[in-house]
Amino acid sequence: MHGRGPWWQERFNQHCVRVTAAREVVINVLHETAEHLSATEIYMKAHAISPEIGLTTIYRTLELLEQMRIVQKFDFGDGQARFELLNNPGGKGHHHHLICVKCKKIIDYKDFINEEINCLGKTQEFLSEKYNFQINDHIVSFYGLCEECRGKKS
C-alpha cells in the first residue's frame, strides 16, 4: 500500500535489527505451514532451503521475532516451544486453541472469537489500569481429550 518491503519490514526498522537471509527463511517457513512448528522442525525446513543455517540461529531468530511481536511462542505441553506467525496478512488471523493433553493434537478455532475478544478486551483494559501493566498479548486454550484418545484406557 504505502511503504516498501514486506509486512514485517517496518518492525525490523523500529527495532534496529538487520534483515538477514536466515531471518527471512524462518519467516518464510512459518508462512508456508499451517502447523505449529517447534524450533527443530523450523530448523529442518530451513536447512532444506539453506543448509548453512544453524540451529542456534533458529533459536536466536525466534526469540528476536517474538520480541518484535512477529511470532508468538506457545507451550502446548509436549516439552518443546512451538511458534506461529502473529497478525501476518493472509495468515490465520487471531485465534485460540483446543489441545488434546494426550496426543497433543492442536486445533485452531475462531468460533465465537469476536465475543471472546470483546470480553477479554474489557478485562484487559481493566487489568492494565488496575495493575499498571502494558498488556500486549493474551492466550486462551482449552485442554481435553480428543475423540481417539478418549477411547484408550491408559
Added chain:
Amino acid sequence: MHGRGPWWQERFNQHCVRVTAAREVVINVLHETAEHLSATEIYMKAHAISPEIGLTTIYRTLELLEQMRIVQKFDFGDGQARFELLNNPGGKGHHHHLICVKCKKIIDYKDFINEEINCLGKTQEFLSEKYNFQINDHIVSFYGLCEECRGKKS
C-alpha cells in the same frame, strides 16, 4: 459434610491411587502457599518437612495430581513448570493470570471472571460438540510488562 477424609480423598479412591506421606506433604505444601511453585521449590519445602522425600517423587506426584485434576500445571515462560491447587476448598478459586514477560511476575485476577467463564462456557460447549472433545480445563493468560519492567531500557 458427608464422606470422611480430606477433599481429595475421593479422587485418590477413584483413581485407585494410594495416599502416601509424600503425596500428602506435596498437597499440604501447595495448600500453604499463595505462590506458583516450581517442582524444585515444592521439593525444598517438602524436604524441610520430610527430608527423606526425593525430587523424583515430587515430579511423579505432581504428574499424578495433575492427572487426577487436583493440581493444575502452568508454563509462565521462565523455563520451568509451575503448579497450583485446583478447586481446593478455601483456596483461591478459579482465576486467570496476568504475567510480566520480563520479570515473570504473576498476578492472579478474578475481575470480570464470571463474564469470562460465561463466555468461555459457551465456546467450550460448542467446541466439544464440533470437534468431539472432552474438554476438562482452560487457561486464560494476559502477557505484558509490569510497571517496573516498563521503565527499563533493554
Added chain:
DNA sequence: TATAATAATGAAAACCATTTTCATTTAAAG
C-alpha cells in the same frame, strides 16, 4: 575506497529441568 566498529552467525560445549532406570521398600490382597 579503506578502515573501524558493530551485529550476526555456526559449531561445540554447557546448562538444567525433567525423565528413565533399577534396586529397594512399602502396602494391599489372599
Added chain:
DNA sequence: CTTTAAATGAAAATGGTTTTCATTATTATA
C-alpha cells in the same frame, strides 16, 4: 504369613535450550 503390585530414592540419561567463542558479514566513518 506369603504373594503381588505400587511407590520410592539415588544415580544416570535425556533432550530442549542457552552460552561461549572465534569468524564472518554489515554498517558507519574517515
